[in-house]
Amino acid sequence: MSKIKVMDEILANKIAAGEVVERCSSVVKELVENSIDADSTEIKIELEEAGTRSIKVTDNGKGMERDDSLLAFQRHATSKLIDEDDLYRINTLGFRGEALPSIASVSDIVLKTSTGNIGSIVHIQGGKLISEQKGDARIGTTMCVSDLFYNTPARLKHMKSLYSELANITDYMNKIALSHPNIRFSLFNNDNLLLKTDGSGDLLKTIKSIYGLDITKKMLEVKIEDEDYEISGYISKPEVHRSNRNNMVTIVNGRVVRNTEINRVINDAYHSYKPDNRYPIVVLNIIVDPTLIDVNIHPTKMDIKFGKMEELCNLINKMIKNELSKKTLIPHIEVKEENIEKPIYEEISLNLDRVEEPDTPYVLINEDLIVKEPEIKNVEENTNIEESIILEEKKERLPEIYPVGLVHGTYIICQNEIGMYMIDQHAAKERINYEFYKKKLGNPTNDSIQMLFPLTIELSNNEFIILKQNFDILKNMNFDIEEFGINSVIIKSHPIWLPTSNEEEAIKKIMETIINKEKDFTIEKFNEKIATMMSCKLAIKANENLTLLEMENLINDLRKCDNPFNCPHGRPTIIYYSKYDLEKLFKRSGF
Ligand code: ZN
Numbered sequence: 001m002s003k004i005k006v007m008d009e010i011l012a013n014k015i016a017a018g019e020v021v022e023r024c025s026s027v028v029k030e031l032v033e034n035s036i037d038a039d040s041t042e043i044k045i046e047l048e049e050a051g052t053r054s055i056k057v058t059d060n061g062k063g064m065e066r067d068d069s070l071l072a073f074q075r076h077a078t079s080k081l082i083d084e085d086d087l088y089r090i091n092t093l094g095f096r097g098e099a100l101p102s103i104a105s106v107s108d109i110v111l112k113t114s115t116g117n118i119g120s121i122v123h124i125q126g127g128k129l130i131s132e133q134k135g136d137a138r139i140g141t142t143m144c145v146s147d148l149f150y151n152t153p154a155r156l157k158h159m160k161s162l163y164s165e166l167a168n169i170t171d172y173m174n175k176i177a178l179s180h181p182n183i184r185f186s187l188f189n190n191d192n193l194l195l196k197t198d199g200s201g202d203l204l205k206t207i208k209s210i211y212g213l214d215i216t217k218k219m220l221e222v223k224i225e226d227e228d229y230e231i232s233g234y235i236s237k238p239e240v241h242r243s244n245r246n247n248m249v250t251i252v253n254g255r256v257v258r259n260t261e262i263n264r265v266i267n268d269a270y271h272s273y274k275p276d277n278r279y280p281i282v283v284l285n286i287i288v289d290p291t292l293i294d295v296n297i298h299p300t301k302m303d304i305k306f307g308k309m310e311e312l313c314n315l316i317n318k319m320i321k322n323e324l325s326k327k328t329l330i331p332h333i334e335v336k337e338e339n340i341e342k343p344i345y346e347e348i349s350l351n352l353d354r355v356e357e358p359d360t361p362y363v364l365i366n367e368d369l370i371v372k373e374p375e376i377k378n379v380e381e382n383t384n385i386e387e388s389i390i391l392e393e394k395k396e397r398l399p400e401i402y403p404v405g406l407v408h409g410t411y412i413i414c415q416n417e418i419g420m421y422m423i424d425q426h427a428a429k430e431r432i433n434y435e436f437y438k439k440k441l442g443n444p445t446n447d448s449i450q451m452l453f454p455l456t457i458e459l460s461n462n463e464f465i466i467l468k469q470n471f472d473i474l475k476n477m478n479f480d481i482e483e484f485g486i487n488s489v490i491i492k493s494h495p496i497w498l499p500t501s502n503e504e505e506a507i508k509k510i511m512e513t514i515i516n517k518e519k520d521f522t523i524e525k526f527n528e529k530i531a532t533m534m535s536c537k538l539a540i541k542a543n544e545n546l547t548l549l550e551m552e553n554l555i556n557d558l559r560k561c562d563n564p565f566n567c568p569h570g571r572p573t574i575i576y577y578s579k580y581d582l583e584k585l586f587k588r589s590g591f
């Protein structure tokens, strides 16, 4: 190859590097995916300064012959011919061959590889071959990329802070580990272990490696299938939620994909079990015939379209709702040693751009967990014991509990043999009202009440126009409403379920909801909004003292609810301290 030709190629690679190698995480991604393609069962990633100084990936895959190790850095040289099979083979991670020459053009790379024969060591700097020699015969490949972007100073500025680089890499590694539970991954930054999976193939163990034992105990196993889709995985109990969607992982035929529609369906299935703007931790494996999907492969993202989307959405929705509706979901306030020392919410918040929560243990790996490696089997046993005490029958998801008093006119303290419960009386009453109104609104009857004094309401001209167009919504709800002079309406009767004490306010709120209705308005959504609004308005406020009998009635009404555990806004109605936890708090139990 002539000198000029080589220069051209290096230049071309540098330009391509700008597109393909955006960040350190793109390099990690390329190297790790090459290792996976080489059938590795163990992959170790070592970073220095979040990868900005060096990225070293060592695998036990099948390795490369000497010739291939040189060709790996030449553009197009290694990219496999794409035949029809490749297009359908979604288990191959794809887009290889382009990124490696690009990475090589902007860094210093040492490649050590062997297929079991004499190994080879190749050193490339800025895209130029520096040396090539024989290496040892250990099967596998080690790729060490250092001084990334050393010859393109401008690009280094684009790299964000070390924390954000590290957050991106851990985020990627978590997802790749979840989609490959049968590979042993370890990730280090400056010799600190950030992630270690055991490669046992057990997804729950991988979840534990990422999120820790406490979260893992709160994961529920899910499974469903029909003739097109086979879905399995884990979803968090509603009490576990995060501020972003980053922990909702969808894996399709072994590959992590992004699909906003699936995320929306998952989140909707949790509706009123948790606040809508908080997101659960979910790992779903979807197995589907590759001809039913359309994958758009781009080096930095992985978008997917499904052939039978509605069917898939319904299936996911059903699977999650089913699971939530049969479990006891009272948050168990577990007392830990460190909780006594300092409140758990006072953790320092690192300002990471994508991993913004203080409670995500990406960089906060508990040393105890690594050393002890408690068996997941035990986790399951423990939770089973706990849940077998609390009745799990659908209609008796709330245990038998007895009120003993009220704190701050707000929290009802209850007890039974196994511990202490606290109920937020406003949240509980909200839930009861919400289910009452939802049923009423969902099955409108013809019962209405004639008002003693018809109510006239004056509106602005545009409010009046919108409302007039939607009179039928109100009429279907059994309001007798008519136009009454300029920009005014008169209401002569209202549905029987409307509270007579503050009917005017309730009617105004209902009208407001109609006037401000969104583009995707449906009667179900409208009913949902009205039920939530009415439930809050009519719930007992804080600082209202209930008698013990009133408390008992409230608990009995709560027990009859489809979801007794959350108010319609998704906040908890009830929390639980076990007897053991109380003993721990008072240092009564021996340690
Ligand atoms: Zn409220």
Ligand code: ZN
Binding pocket: 427, 430, 567, 568, 569, 570, 571
């Ligand atoms: Zn609420």
